[in-house]
Every structure is written in structure tokens, then in C-alpha cells.
Amino acid sequence: MSILYEINEETLQDLINLSVGLFNPLKGFVNRDDYYSIINNYSLSNGNLWTIxxxxxxxxxxxxxxxxxxxxxxxxxxxxVAQIEISDWFEVNSQKDAIKIFRTNDLKHPGVSKEVSRNKFRLAGEPEIIDKSILLNALKPTETKEIFKNNGWKTIVGFQTRNPVHKAHEHLQRIGLEVCDALFINPLVGWKKAGDFSEEAVTESYKSMIENYYPKDRVHFDVLKTPMRYAGPREAIFHALIRKNLGCTHFIIGRDHAGVGNYYGKYEAHELVKTLKKKFNFGIELLLLGGPYYCTKCKQIVTEHSCGHNGSYIKEISGTTIRKIISSGKNPETEIMRPEILATLNNLKSEIFIRE
Ligand SMILES: [Zn+2]
Incomplete structure (x- = not known):
């Protein structure tokens, strides 16, 4: 006997990502033991590093x-679209567990409120895809690894983002290109909070950047479909493990990776990586980089590692600052965002931002 159950878009994305190996070593939805092991120990019950x-x-x-x-x-x-043999049944207390996953249970945190809004009843098991057409446009490790191999790239640095490219991210990506054979720009385009940039805004901005500035033969671009959790440090590691599965040898973790508002310290993700490195093998080199800004004295993009002005002449650059400038009807200055990118955003046929 089997029951029919209608799933939402996020579960569909999880199904797809589990099936293609994006969440390796996870093969299916986690059971009770793995759930508590992940939130308490940052690992599956078999000891493998896993954070979300x-x-x-x-x-x-x-x-x-x-x-x-x-x-x-x-x-x-x-x-x-799929069937699943259930191997475990358990209930969660999302409000309580949020403290461990998100380091807060404040319902104003978009990841917490999303998690708390879900049913507390959870099923574990490995899904089997029946309708293979749902995998057609999926980002697959077999395909990215093939592309990396065919290009002869031995070292590939992954870059996670949810924003159109700005000068701070460009700085980090160019460091990646100095260190590695190639750069894999892999924006996350699943569920995001209202007010974040739309998929089209992010994708079109990068098309323009690659067309106008980057070495096309050393940059690969594709999107990752999974919801944003805004879980800061834990999600930074989750993002790195996904990119490892996609064939990246390196991954950039900058300032306030996967953060939101003021819930996480600037380099809290770096701290967690350093702590967990003593216990786990990440299997991917993490480039823990400082947050770039424009210094009006140096007259260029710098970080606190390279600028001697003690941050007194800072022009802040982040997705948040750019979202604020654009949504107030102004244009970010050229020190912050390249004119071609701004023009691309202004010429979009669809919405720049995700609506409520
Ligand atoms: Zn300076």
C-alpha cells in the first residue's frame, strides 16, 4: 500500500539534490539520529561532517x-515524481533546535521563521525518482566534474553568492583566479527572503561580468537551486560541501557568509571552520578571506589585511548596501558596482527584487 503526498517546491529541490549527489554523503532525508547528531555535533551519526x-x-x-x-x-x-520507503518517523521542536542551527530562535530571522513554519512531523528515507524529467535541468556533480576535466582544470575555486556581482565580490573572485586554475561562480537561486535580488538579476549581472571582464576560458557559471537558510556559519560549511561534491577543490568563505541582519559576527563562519578543522576532514580547501571595501585613501578595493588606514576611509560594499541604494531609487557609485552591471540591472525585463 502506498499513499500519495503533494510536496512543495523546497522538498522537490531537496529530492533532486539528494538524487544527483549534491548532498553527498546524504542519500536521503535524515533520520532522528542523524538529525540530532547534525545539530549537536556538526556530523552525521557515522561521524561524517555535515551541518544542515x-x-x-x-x-x-x-x-x-x-x-x-x-x-x-x-x-x-x-x-x-518520486517514491520513498520510510525508514524513520520523528518529531522536531524547531523553536528549540533553531538555537543550535541558527544560533537564534528570533522569529524575525528569515531562516528561523521559515523552519518554524514547517510541520514538526518528519519522515526519513531515500527517495527514488520516478519522473526523471525533474532532473533534466538540475545542477549535477557528474556534469560539472566533466566540464572541469574537459577544460583541463586541476584546481577550481567555488564561489557562492545570492547577489549581483559588485566590486567586493569581484575582488574575492580575482583572488580565486590567482590561486586556482578556474573559478566556478555558483549563485544560489532557491527560496530567498522578500527583498533579496531575483534570480534573473543575479544571473544577468554575471553574464555581463563574464562577457566584459573575466577570462571566459577560466570561468564557469551555473546556478544552485536550494533554499537560502541564512544560517551563517553552519550554512557556509554546507555551501562548501556542496561545492566539493560538484568538483571544486577550493571554496571562498568571506565576511558574514550566508548571514542576515546582525545575527552573526563578521567572521563567525571562519571561526567555526577553524574549530571544526581540528576534528573533521573537509575534503576541500577553504579560502577564509577578509571582507573587501573601497578605501577612499588607497583609492581602491582593499581589506583590513591590505589597507593601512584603519578602516577610517571606508565605503562599505555588500549585497545589503547595494539593495538599499537601488531600492531607494539611487545608483551605486562606480567604486561599488561597475556601470555595465548597473545598466544590466536597470534594463531587466522582470523584477530586480523578490516580492513579499
Ligand atoms: Zn586604505
Missing amino acids: PITFDVDEETYEKSKTAKNLHLTYNKKV
């Missing part, structure tokens, strides 16, 4: 029924 629990939430009726049926057929837009 990938769980499958269902309503109470399905949860209870599935205890007898043990098998679910998952539908998306009423079409069966």
Missing part, C-alpha cells in the same frame, strides 16, 4: 498513515 539537517516534513495525517503504509508516492503539481 535535510528533512522531510509532512502533515500529521500523512505521518500517522505512513506508519502502516511505509511507502509514499510524492506528487508535485499532482504528478507523481
Whole structure:
């Protein structure tokens, strides 16, 4: 006996990402032991490093029924896309666990409020994809690794972002290009909070950057579909492990990676990496880089490592500052964003920002 269950877009993305190996060593939605091991020890119960629990939430009726049926057929837009043998049933206390995952349980934190809004009933198991067409446009490790190999790249640095390219990210990416054979720009385009940049804004800005400035034969661009969690340090490591699975040898973690508001310290992700490195093998080289800004005295992009002016002449550059400038109807200065990129954003046919 099997039950039909309609899944949402985030669960669909998790299904796809689990199936193609993006969340390796995870093969399926985690069980109770792995869930608590991840939130308490940053690892699966077998000791493998893993920082964000990938769980499958269902309503109470399905949860209870599935205890007898043990098998679910998952539908998306009423079409069966996958089936799953249930291996474990457990309830979570998201409000309580948020402290460990997000380091806060403030409901104003977009990741916390999203997590708390989910059903507390969770099912574990490895999904089997029935409708293979859902995998067609997925970002697949087999494909990126093939591309890296065919280009003869031995070292590839991954770059995570959710913003159009600005001068601070350009600075980090150029450091990556100095260190490695190639740069893989891999923006996250799954669920993001209202007010964040749209997928098109991010993608088009990078097309323009690669067309106008970057060495095309050493840069690869593709998007990663998974929700933003805004879980700061834990998500920085999650982002790195995904890029390792995609074939990257290096990954850049800058200032306030995957952060939001003032919930995390500027370099809290760096600190967590340094702590966990004593215990775990990451399998990917992490470039822990300072946050670049424009110094009006140096008259260039610098970081606190390279500028001797003690940060007294700072023009701050971040996705947040640029979002604020653009949404107030102004244009970011050329020190912050290249004119070609700004023009690209202004010429978008669709929305620059995600709406409520
Ligand atoms: Zn300076």
C-alpha cells in the first residue's frame, strides 16, 4: 500500500539534490539520529561532517498513515515524481533546535521563521525518482566534474553568492583566479527572503561580468537551486560541501557568509571552520578571506589585511548596501558596482527584487 503526498517546491529541490549527489554523503532525508547528531555535533551519526539537517516534513495525517503504509508516492503539481520507503518517523521542536542551527530562535530571522513554519512531523528515507524529467535541468556533480576535466582544470575555486556581482565580490573572485586554475561562480537561486535580488538579476549581472571582464576560458557559471537558510556559519560549511561534491577543490568563505541582519559576527563562519578543522576532514580547501571595501585613501578595493588606514576611509560594499541604494531609487557609485552591471540591472525585463 502506498499513499500519495503533494510536496512543495523546497522538498522537490531537496529530492533532486539528494538524487544527483549534491548532498553527498546524504542519500536521503535524515533520520532522528542523524538529525540530532547534525545539530549537536556538526556530523552525521557515522561521524561524517555535515551541518544542515535535510528533512522531510509532512502533515500529521500523512505521518500517522505512513506508519502502516511505509511507502509514499510524492506528487508535485499532482504528478507523481518520486517514491520513498520510510525508514524513520520523528518529531522536531524547531523553536528549540533553531538555537543550535541558527544560533537564534528570533522569529524575525528569515531562516528561523521559515523552519518554524514547517510541520514538526518528519519522515526519513531515500527517495527514488520516478519522473526523471525533474532532473533534466538540475545542477549535477557528474556534469560539472566533466566540464572541469574537459577544460583541463586541476584546481577550481567555488564561489557562492545570492547577489549581483559588485566590486567586493569581484575582488574575492580575482583572488580565486590567482590561486586556482578556474573559478566556478555558483549563485544560489532557491527560496530567498522578500527583498533579496531575483534570480534573473543575479544571473544577468554575471553574464555581463563574464562577457566584459573575466577570462571566459577560466570561468564557469551555473546556478544552485536550494533554499537560502541564512544560517551563517553552519550554512557556509554546507555551501562548501556542496561545492566539493560538484568538483571544486577550493571554496571562498568571506565576511558574514550566508548571514542576515546582525545575527552573526563578521567572521563567525571562519571561526567555526577553524574549530571544526581540528576534528573533521573537509575534503576541500577553504579560502577564509577578509571582507573587501573601497578605501577612499588607497583609492581602491582593499581589506583590513591590505589597507593601512584603519578602516577610517571606508565605503562599505555588500549585497545589503547595494539593495538599499537601488531600492531607494539611487545608483551605486562606480567604486561599488561597475556601470555595465548597473545598466544590466536597470534594463531587466522582470523584477530586480523578490516580492513579499
Ligand atoms: Zn586604505
